[in-house]
Amino acid sequence: MYSPSQILKWPRKAESRNINFSTERIIMATNNRIFISFAIEDEFYRNGLVNQARDERSPFEFTDMSVKEPWSDSWKTRCRSKIRGCDGVIALISTNTENASGARWEIKCADEEKIPIIGVHIFKESYKRYTPPELAGYSVIDWSWPSIASFINGL
Numbered sequence: 001m002y003s004p005s006q007i008l009k010w011p012r013k014a015e016s017r018n019i020n021f022s023t024e025r026i027i028m029a030t031n032n033r034i035f036i037s038f039a040i041e042d043e044f045y046r047n048g049l050v051n052q053a054r055d056e057r058s059p060f061e062f063t064d065m066s067v068k069e070p071w072s073d074s075w076k077t078r079c080r081s082k083i084r085g086c087d088g089v090i091a092l093i094s095t096n097t098e099n100a101s102g103a104r105w106e107i108k109c110a111d112e113e114k115i116p117i118i119g120v121h122i123f124k125e126s127y128k129r130y131t132p133p134e135l136a137g138y139s140v141i142d143w144s145w146p147s148i149a150s151f152i153n154g155l
Contacts, residue, residue: 034062037089052145093122
């Protein structure tokens with residue numbers, strides 16, 4: 001299991017990484033459309049998740065549908081449309097999530113649209129501090145590649 005900080009420190013050349021994803025043997029039939037909800041302060045970790053999916057040995061694959069624009073009058077309408085077009089939502093959770101009204105609205109929107117959601121704690125210690133109430137009734141996990149892959153491949 002690799003943490004977000006470990007994955008982002010990996011060298012670019014595949015042969016210089018001593019990592020074996022073959023033990024997971026996950027078969028992907030399609031490239032799922034995933035919306036990633038995150039506090040803007042956690043963009044670094046969102047980028048790590050997206051970059052990991054691009055690695056040829058990654059145990060999962062998806063198309064990132066995150067909203068990469070600031071709040072505006074029509075933001076909610078465009079955001080809801082993007083979420084509605086997705087197969088699932090990954091909500092990255094940290095101590096920043098409590099005050100991330102946009103991320104919390106995205107989770108609520110996905111729930112209203114009946115889109116599968118999984119909460120992913122960026123750091124283990126955020127378990128003890130905060131899980132948004134919008135994730136009540138949904139699986140909330142520690143960041144782990146096999147668990148994220150299981151969610152994505154189960155869509």
